[in-house]
Amino acid sequence: EIVLTQSPGTLSLSPGERATLSCRASQTVSSSNLAWYLQKPGQAPRLLIHGASSRATGIPDRFSGSGSGTDFTLTISRLEPEDFAVYYCQQYGSLWTFGQGTKVEI
Amino acid sequence: QLQLQESGPGLVRPSETLSLTCTVSGGSISSSGYYWGWIRQPPGKGLEWVGSIYSSGNTYYNPSLKSRVTISADTSKNQFSLKLTSVTAADTAVYYCVRHPRGEAFDYWGQGTLVTVSS
Numbered sequence: 129e130i131v132l133t134q135s136p137g138t139l140s141l142s143p144g145e146r147a148t149l150s151c152r153a154s155q156t157v158s159s160s161n162l163a164w165y166l167q168k169p170g171q172a173p174r175l176l177i178h179g180a181s182s183r184a185t186g187i188p189d190r191f192s193g194s195g196s197g198t199d200f201t202l203t204i205s206r207l208e209p210e211d212f213a214v215y216y217c218q219q220y221g222s223l224w225t226f227g228q229g230t231k232v233e234i
Numbered sequence: 235q236l237q238l239q240e241s242g243p244g245l246v247r248p249s250e251t252l253s254l255t256c257t258v259s260g261g262s263i264s265s266s267g268y269y270w271g272w273i274r275q276p277p278g279k280g281l282e283w284v285g286s287i288y289s290s291g292n293t294y295y296n297p298s299l300k301s302r303v304t305i306s307a308d309t310s311k312n313q314f315s316l317k318l319t320s321v322t323a324a325d326t327a328v329y330y331c332v333r334h335p336r337g338e339a340f341d342y343w344g345q346g347t348l349v350t351v352s353s
Contacts, residue, residue, distance in 0.1 A: 129297060163339035165281075172330055172343040173281065184341070216281055220339055223294060224271075224283040 130155050130219050132227035139232045147204040149230045151217035156197050161221035164193055164202045167229075168213045176215075177202060207232070236260040238331045238344035246325075246351050252318040256331030256344060263312055265289060269334045270314045272305065274327040275346075282327075286334070287314055321351045 131154040141147055151162070160180035165173035175184040177193035180200055190205045204211055212234050217227040242254035256270070263270055271286030285295040287305045295303045299318070307314040318325060329349055333342040 159337075161337070165340075167281075172346050173340075174343075175339055175341055178339040184339075218281075218339065220334070220337070223296075224286070224334075224340075226281040226283065228280045 130157065130222050130225050132217050132219060132225055134215075134217055134227035134230045136230060137228075139230060140234070141207055141232065142234065143207050143209055145207050147202075147207055147211070147232055149202040149204075149215055149217075149232075151195075151200040151202070151227050153198040153200070153219060155222075157200075157219045158221035160196050161219055162193075162195070162200050163218045163220065164191075165216045165218065166211075166213050167216065173216060204232075236333065236342045238333065238342055240329060240331050240344045240347040242347065242349070244348060244350060246321055246349060247353055248322055248351055249320055252316070252321050252325060252349055252351070254316045254329055254331075254347065254349070255313050256315070258312050258314075258333075261333075262309075263289070263307055263314060264309045267336045269294075269336065270307065271332050271334060271340070272316045273330045273332055273340070273343075274325075275330070276324075276327045284316065284318075284329075288336075323351050325349070326351045 135150045162180045164177040167173040181193045237259045269286040272284040302319045304317045328346040330346045331344040332340040334340045
């Protein structure tokens with residue numbers, strides 16, 4: 129089983145600032161089968177990034193993903209008020225597993 | 235627009251079987267190349283993949299739950315279902331049903347349903 133470790137656990141930032149979230153895998157994630165999701169309280173997660181760096185439909189370009197192998201990053205270039213939420217990475221190259229989440233708080 | 239809707243009891247007794255159904259509208263679960271799965275999230279905690287069924291009928295389960303999980307599909311009703319046996323309080327969670335294309339991320343999610351395990 130591929131274990132995903134996200135860091136930091138909590139990121140405290142202000143609107144307009146840049147956010148950098150990390151996701152490290154215990155084994156190589158094949159074909160960059162890595163996704164990022166955003167979850168707001170009381171809502172289902174929403175797909176942001178797939179294939180490590182491709183934005184999902186309707187996702188603004190302030191969200192970007194990068195990385196390969198075992199190290200992946202989600203960057204939010206300028207935080208908007210609606211971006212304060214919990215972010216999860218997920219690998220789908222070998223069954224399916226999630227990281228434990230990073231909370232981005234004001 | 236594809237929509238998924240979970241349904242089932244909100245309260246299950248310990249040691250009994252949790253049963254949930256996901257009804258899909260706006261698309262067919264028989265369409266080739268798609269998985270239909272279940273994700274759960276204990277209150278205040280992270281996401282856990284429970285299992286998925288492929289359009290061919292093949293099933294895949296989280297190794298940590300495999301002995302207790304069964305996922306099945308009813309194409310005539312365009313539904314798929316989850317059964318989790320011998321539940322304990324640790325199985326209390328919001329359960330989401332999802333669609334994920336082969337080799338792709340989870341692109342459609344249901345709104346989720348809270349299942350509490352308690353006597």
